[in-house]
Amino acid sequence: MDSKFLKIRNDFPILNQKINNERLVYLDNAATSQKPQAVIDEIVRYYQNDNANTHRSVHTLGERATEEYEAARGKVQRFINAKESREIIFTQGTTDSLNLVASTYGEENISAGDEIVVSYMEHHSNLIPWQQLALRKHAILKYIELTNDGRLDMDDAQKKITDKTKVVAIAHVSNVLGVTNDIKKMAQIAHIHNAVMVIDGAQAVPNQPVDVQALDADFYAFSGHKMLGPMGIGVLYGKNNLLNKMSPYQYGGEMINFVEKYQSTWADIPWKFEAGTQNVAGAIGLGKAIDYLTEIGMQNIANYEQKLVEYALPKLLNIPEITVYGPHSPKLHNGVISFNLKGLHPHDLATALDMDGVAVRAGHHCAQPLMKYLNVVATARASFYIYNTVDDVDQLIYAIQDAKEFFKV
Amino acid sequence: MSLSGLNSLYREVILDHSEHPHHKKNLKQATSKVTLKNPTCGDVINLELNLVDGKIADIGFTGEGCTISQSSASMMTDVVLGKTTEDGLEMAQIFSEMVMGQKRSAADLKKLGDAAILSSVMQFPARIKCATLCWWALRKSLGENVDD
Structure with a gap:
């Protein structure tokens, strides 16, 4: 199996280049993944052969474009095991998907005094839409606490979610702490109190099997660009009984049934x-x-990334000046590893690693409340994907040692 | 592999200023206090000035950030202390153009003192903002209309 993964890098033309005269090691996959030639070719093929507007053109190209677009919906449905393809809505990305839920379901179902429950590890995209909705509606925004090693405190979740809770919005996988949350359990707690469970799956769907029915998710959002697809496409899954009752998010072409002068009905x-x-x-x-x-x-992808973590995490923890955030046991940690090198700001570290060809993220990772919670200004973050190898991990460790020597920290 | 390329950015004097920043303090008496943030990275600078008769009689900064932002603030406070409002704004302009790679005369660059060494940051476009944040805070402190 691993030998197959070693060849994957060849499918990604962008990885075949040197950065600052060093072999490129791309470890910023939690921000966006690179694209294999097959995906790049498919987009070119569509524009060269089949491009037309969907659902409204009678001609052959229009039929082809519509057929391929709806076929893609079917692929998404099977990929996350939704019951029906009409439960799959194409959006611009996770942020758009979550704003859609807050602006429609949230707007119609949240009143003054109701509760919205999030956690301290939410990305801004699964936080600000709820924060602003709470402000508009005079609702109460509650945060589930984290355990000392950076996991969701499920006991606190039991306390925070009450009969007043209307929405529970939680990340499936943290984009900072490298933990996978027990979403199935969280959905059970939410449902006992008749709240809907909204899941930010941006960091989960690219890296592990996701079954929205098994999770009993009410809404599940993710992006295409973090899972080898292009930027600007994302998905919102919603249970059909919920979607049916919701008002449209935006008005205009394609979403209507009949339009009269003073009223319309929806598709x-x-x-x-x-x-x-x-x-x-x-x-x-x-x-x-x-x-x-x-x-x-x-499952093979999840297993392979787990092996990379088992290789990388002890090596990082072995450097005394390195602090790793989130669980230190590789079994509890997935392929997103946030860390700091003592005495050096993560931006300086990221610039140094880049000189050695290693691309990592440095900053607050769009999770400012979490940074405050962890009592750090920012962190560096290395995140793995299918084309990374143990050689990449070795180059990261080497580059960190190099930076340590250079800055004498 | 080698980090020799970093030497141009992280010169000895820059590392010195970052490790032992000058004027990193709150002022007892200040005529202006300005806080600027770089939302993309979370860097924060609080700049305090005491203007007396149109001159910067005292200056201090606090906040958090990377080596470049801390050393830039330290070098800036060294060079603008005792200068007039006009001089301070002119220096901010020279600095800003310098790090964007625009040519300024040697005489102009000399006005920046140690801070001129940060011209090397233009080779690292992602880091230019780190160097300029304190200078934007100075502009705002000296009454320029700056978006923060």
Whole structure:
């Protein structure tokens, strides 16, 4: 299996280059993944052969574009095991998906005094839409605490979620702490109190099998660009009984049924939520990315990344000046590793690593409340994907040692 | 592999200023206090000035940030202390153009003192903001209309 993963790098043309005269080691996958040639080719093929507007053109190209766009929806449905393809709404990305839920379901179901429960590890995209909704509605925003090693405190979740809670919005996988949350359990708690469970799956869907029915998710959001697909395409899954009751998110072409001078009726789901010309090439590119990932197998991907973590985490922890945030046991940690080198700001570290060809993220990772909670200004973050190897980990460790010597920390 | 390319950015004097920043303090008496943040990285600078008769009679800064932002603030406070408002704004302009790679005369660069050494930051576009944050705070402190 591993030998297959060693060859994957060859499918990604961008990785075949030197950065500052060093072999490129791309470890910023939690921000965005690189794209295999197959996905790039698919987008070119669509524009060269089949491009037309969907659902409204009678001609052959229009039929092809519509067919391929809807086929991509079907691929997404099977990939996350949704019951029906109409439960899959194409969006611009996770942020767009979560704003859609807050602006429609949230706007219609939250009143003064109701509670919205999030956690301290939320990305701004699964925080600010709820924070602003709470402000508009005079609702109460509550934060689930974290354990000392950076996992969700499930006991606190039991206390924070009450009969007044209408929405529980939690990340499936943290983009900073490298933990996978027990979403199934969280959904059970939410449902006991008749709250809906909204899941930010941006860091989960690219790296592990996700089954929205098994999780009993009410809404599940993710992005295409973190899972080998193009930027600007994302997905919102919603249970059909919820989606059916919700008002449209945006108004305009394609999302209508009949329009009269002073009133209109809406198209059925999912099209009710897809106003205007959609990112058809993006959806088709995402479909190809799903084909590519499915051929490798999501469980194989999860296992392989776990091996990388088992290799990398002890090596990082072995450097006395390194602090790793989140659990230190590789079993509890996935392929997102945030850390700091004592005495050096993560930006200086990231610039130094870049000189050695290693691309990591440095900053607050769009999680400022979490940074405050951890009592740090910022961290460096290395995040793995299918094309990374133990050689990449070795180059990261070497580059950190290099930076340590250079800055004498 | 080698970090020799870093030598141009992290010169000895820059590391010195970052490790032992000058004027990193709160002022007992200040005519202006300005806080600027770089939202992309979380860097924060609080700059305090005491203007007496149109001159910077005292200056101090606090806050958090990387080597470049800390040393830049330290070098800036060294060079603008005792200068007039006009001189301070002119220096900010020279600094800003210098790090964006625009040519300024040797005489102009000399006005910046140690801070001129940060011209090397233009080779690292992602880090230019780190160097300029304190200078934007100075502009705002000296009454320029600056978006923060």
